[in-house]
Amino acid sequence: MEYNFLIFCLTIASFSSVLDKVQPNSFKWDTLRRQENDLTGNAATVNLERVRPTRNATELYHKGDTSTNKSSESDESRKVKRKDSRHSSEKSREKERNIKDSAEVDGNGFHGYRRLIIIGLLLLLTLIMLAIICYILYRRIYNRKRTIFDAAHNAARPHNSYVTEDIINDLDIFKTNTQTDPWLMSRNRVEVYLDQKLGTGSSNCDVYKGRITGKSAIQNVFPNLIAINGFRDCEVAVKLLPPFADSITRLDFEQEISYMKSLHFHPHLVTMLGCVMDSPQPMLVLEYCSHGDLLHFIRRHREEIIAGFENSGSTGLKIKDLVSFAWQISSGLHYLSDQGCIHRDIAARNVLLDSANVCKISDFGMCRTADDLLYTTRSGGRVPLRWLSIETLEKFEYSSKSDIWSYGVLLFEMFSLGEVPYADIENSDLLPFLKNGRRLSQPEQCTEEMYSLMSSCWLVPAELRPTFNSISEKIAQILEDCSPLYGYIIATHQ
Template sequence: MAVLMLNHTATFLQENSVSGDKGSIIYFMTDFGCDDLCHDELLSAQSDLLETIYETNTHIRLFYSGTNTISEYHPKSKNDVESACKPYDNPTLQILGIIVGILCFLAIIMGIIMRCYYKCTNGRHIFVDLFKLTPCYKKKKREGIIGSMALQNRNAISAENYYYEMQLGGRPSEWEIDPNNLLVVETKPLGSGAFAKVYEGIFKGEIPLSKIVGHHLGIKMEEDGTYRVAVKKLPPYANSEAINDFRHEIAFMKQLGYHAHILSLLGCVTESTEPMILTEICPHGDVLSFVRSRKDNLIEEDSNYYFENGLKIKDLISIAWQTADGMTYLSTKNIVHRDIAARNVLLTESMVAKIADFGLCRLVDQALYTSKGGRLPIKWMALESLKYYEYTLQSDVWSFGVFLFELFSLGETPYATVQPTDMPDYLESGKRLPKPEKCPEKIYQMMTECWKVESDTRPKIEEIREDLSKLLTSATEAYGYLDIEAQRQTSFVDEGEICGIPADIFEQRQEKSKIFQAILEQSHKRLKKAQYVLEQNQVELKTV
């Protein structure tokens, strides 16, 4: 092999006249290295060839296939053999290798970052955020181009959501708040659902809903100018389905505006990797937890005794009426809630009931809405919804009947012994929920009316609201939200009402309460006096 290589070298140098200034480079791929060649006696015997290699400034480079290394033979004199052999180091290749290595390392790091980002956001904002890094972003932002384009890109995973944003909620910027003005107090959780969690929050600034509806909402401002709010947000591990449902809920809440018995959207954060919903805060929580915690504190209607955690039937009727009033408002907007349940009705500090959780809501432009799949509240669903996946305003009436059962049973689970898969057959057989122990007969009759098989034979929600108002009137001279006619004409809370009770009647109740308190204090004084007399008599008896 060495002989063949030397012969090729000699032939090349004879056929090509190469000047010593420019020189030449001859490459060989061999199975031996340069050291082997330099120590070979054949090379030492080729004195004429060595002289020619030297004079022509020839470089013989050997690519050794065994180790993928390159060595070079370049004599410094006519008789130089061994010292001319050395490893070949190409600075250009070394620099190129370093650059390629750095680029590969950066690509790996970038891939890891993008992967983590994608997992955290489910791929929602990658392209939008990268676009924000380009020089033209700020210019386009000033020209008003970015807003709509960013929204489309951000909701590319669901074009339907973008439609709802524009069709139902107006311009997103009207509802957007600056996240820097919001403090989420994660040490004060208010509740959690299948996906989202709700925390107490502190918001500083003007509430977007106030500007949009042009009406004072009656939300209490703290002394430092901030508002206590509820903040609903998704956990970092939320999947794409949960994200779509969350954005759908935001879109629906935007179109609702404000109503006394609907949990209002105060503002939202959507132009962020962490979307959030701001709503009114409801310290008493959901109705289901509220009645369960007071299950043993039910007070008889004819009792004049009352205590802080006590609960009367008329209180339950008031909650039922307020919920029916909120549903009536939804029906005027052709909105099917699809998840009317005690867990989705919240109570404010002043005991105002508000329908919440609009994740399953649908706007229907016809009498019937059909949908399959998704997470569904099986035991609250109407028979036609279970069998044919059909939803109407009347299927919400069925759910309201189940809500009444939860309310007047003080939190019992509906159909506790029935498997979800058996619900259609169970209902088709004519079986229904039993009458709760403390439930008035007229209320249970209302429930059974809601559970009729044919949806058009069920009462309308506005009819149910009227019936409940009559029941509430007969239960007390001044029930919660007495002014029904005023509620028909406006969706705003009457500033002349306190806890839903007309202010003049509320003041009368306060006066009565003061009288009862005075009587109670007098009774305590008389009891103490009697105890003192008894103790004195006992002392005298001992003395005798």
């Protein structure tokens, strides 16, 4: 409110200067003063005339004037002058009263007019102050909603969590020394096909298909890694930072690049091939996954999967392939969990498949790292509501256990062949639904064993949920027990 006080002081100063200019009508008051002076002068003249006849009579007496006619004339003259002086005095007093009455009326009229001016200015000042206060309050509320770390994408860092020192040091990637950062690539070696949009990430950055010439930057980082030898002169996916991105989008983009730099190569994570910073639009260069995201892939092959479930002799995608996908995803999430990463946006839409149907976890724009593996945020923003755990919905807490809950919802997406979770429940009713102990129902193409694993991801309290390591081991066992002759899983009994 210090700005309010400053504005108030400036307004009072302006108001005082206005009052200084509002002075009485000097011309009218000068006229009244002159009239009053004239009146005083007339009164003095009358008194003088009253004195002069007496003095003349005295002189005549001392001179011994014996003329009777002159004495008579003097007596008559004195009588006339006395009468005239009395008449003049009465007129002067009446005129003086009229002038004073006029001055009093004019003075009261002027003071009334000045009071109206003061009242009007005070009302105007009050309205201005109210408008300023309302505007400042509006800006504070608006800015609170647009806080860089907490607003649009749940990017706040609270008091009970911290981002690792390496990530903090890497955040300002736009000032990175081009001579020391092996991840940087030259802009002229990256071609972007702007007419082939692949999608949009969680940080509101569009992803396009592209191509690089020569080797990728990751080969400078891991020169002896055989698995990345194919990342040269190849098709890529390019995530572009919008040219007029706001601070939130820019921060998310920086964080995603920083997190991906901190991760080593893993077969079930989308590989970062490099980044371009010497460009009006910074770029994140990723490996290209030609089969797109898992959600649309399953929906496209829905009929094949159903046919394989009903007919063991059919060709195409089968339930066993879905189980394999589930294991691959759990393997990638196990690695992230070991690195202390909380993905926070685990869903079928964020899993990509390459040309060999290998699943790769993508979109690290919402990924966070916490020392105690607990990340708390109090903001709203855009969040994957139907994939969130009950503690996240209720207490805004994220952890590796909340990622496990989301993984269970991902399994539901897979084995329901692309259905929307809680499709018949409104967003506002979701938390009461879960607090009443209710969960997603078993999909038709899901075996009891897989649904049991799925349900264990939704246990409360969170400590009862399995780890990604135990989930990977469980699914690996299920894969071993699958019959190669059927398109569905044969449950084994001990």
